[in-house]
Amino acid sequence: MESGRANPALKRTLTAINLTTLGVGAIVGAGIFVVPGVAAANYAGPSVVFSYLISGVACAFAALCYAEMASTVPIAGSAYNYAYATMGRTIAWIIGWDLILEYSLGATIVAVGWSGYVVSFLREAGVNVSLKFASAPLEFDAVTHTWSRTGALINLPAMVIVVLVTILLVIGVQASANVNSAIVAIKLAIVVTFIIAGVGFVSTKNWITATNPAGNFIPPNLGEFGHFGWSGVVRASAFVFFAYIGFDAVATAAQEAKNPERDVPIGIISSLMICTILYTLVAFVLTGVVPYDRLDVSNPIAAGIDAIGMDWLSPMVKLGAIAALSSVILVLLLAQPRIFFSMASDGLLPPVVSRVHARFRTPYLPTIITGLLVTMAAGFLPVSVPGELVSIGTLLAFAIVCAGVLILRITQPGLHRPFRTPFVFVTAPAGVVTSILMMFGLPRDTWLRLIVWMAIGLIVYLMYGLREKRRI
Secondary structure (H helix, E strand, C coil): CCCCCCCCCCCCCECHHHHHHHHHHHHCCHHHHCHHHHHHHHHHHHHHHHHHHHHHHHHHHHHHHHHHHHHHCCCCCCHHHHHHHHHCHHHHHHHHHHHHHHHHHHHHHHHHHHHHHHHHHHHHCCCCCCHHHECCCEEEECCCCEEEECCCCCEHHHHHHHHHHHHHHHHCCCCCHHHHHHHHHHHHHHHHHHHHHHHHHCCHHHHCECCECCCCCCCCCCCCCCCCHHHHHHHHHHHHHHHHCCCHHHHCCHHHECCHHHHHHHHHHHHHHHHHHHHHHHHHHHHHHCCHHHCCCCCHHHHHHHHHCCCCCHHHHHHHHHHHHHHHHHHHHHHHHHHHHHHHHCCCCCHHHHCCCCCCCCCHHHHHHHHHHHHHHHHHCCCHHHHHHHHHHHHHHHHHHHHHHHHHHHHCCCCCCCCCCCCHHHHHHHHHHHHHHHHHCCCHHHHHHHHHHHHHHHHHHHHCHHHCCCCC
């Protein structure tokens, strides 16, 4: 298949263990340090454990399809690149526009979580940061569908970290492999330490709330779809879905695997299984040591540590979380401008967006644009709103990828596929169906925001992208 971007053959050195480690390192991030508290407090309570399990299964279907597409198209890159080479510019545009939503708002969520952990750490060190300058001035009530002010003015720490990372990316500073590996080790050490330290403090008394006086593991529904009960489990599964984003790091490494037919699926499934187990255990411990109606915060692990009362553990966990979230912000803000850059190189956005800095050799303009947008979002938005938008956008992209793999199997059965999705006529449709069902688990407001976002994208595409000749 011609793509116009042929690369030299990549050296096949990665084993299944390497790929598994890569996947775990990429997946563990905001999904464990930021999201579980919000999902438990607003949607599922302790049964958020089931939500993580559902999301993990749905993500496995999409991941296997993604792996086939990654190994079929002879270029390294994101779902956008694969879609362009296999399904054409219109589908590529939809996925690319979705990825902009995913990476930008994903970075926003992580920055808000980073702020929460920094403020908590500084408070323990004797430095009190006023929440007026360290939390979102706006909050959204998912029950009444209304916005209200919180009394805060701006989330300055969240804005500062985005600005600093943006500057680093414009200059071109790269984290070394050793530093990244160390951060991965820190992430896992924090998670395991929290689970071991907290499991002995789990009490079902923390499941008892004003709306759940019986202390049911699945709190009773509050009369509206998605607010506790089984419908809450479904909505929470859609909300936490983006916690598993990162497996594409395994899929896109298919060309560097020693035995892609064997190692890629092992790496994907193993990393997803490990992360699913870690996520469910953390969710179980967290809702067992803190009443779930008090977990609607940006730093739930810190809240859990404080509830346990282990003062010696708190600074270590919070510092580790700050380091881990910093690396995630770096990765997301690195990825987003590359999507802009690729789309501009393909003629879907103006050429100016693909300019490379003469000195630093980085796509500085899209990096600065992304940094400014994320800075503003991190300063004013609560975690829940960007979290749901990231999930619905990613689910849509995954549904398209799964459908694309199935279509290519039918229309181009002779394509060379180093990795073939097992039971593709079951796996691919299952990926489409589960992704769409989880999308419908999200609230109306999120759907409306997605429709507005896609409408804006369609206007841009019709005004510019559709008129340009294909450049690859």
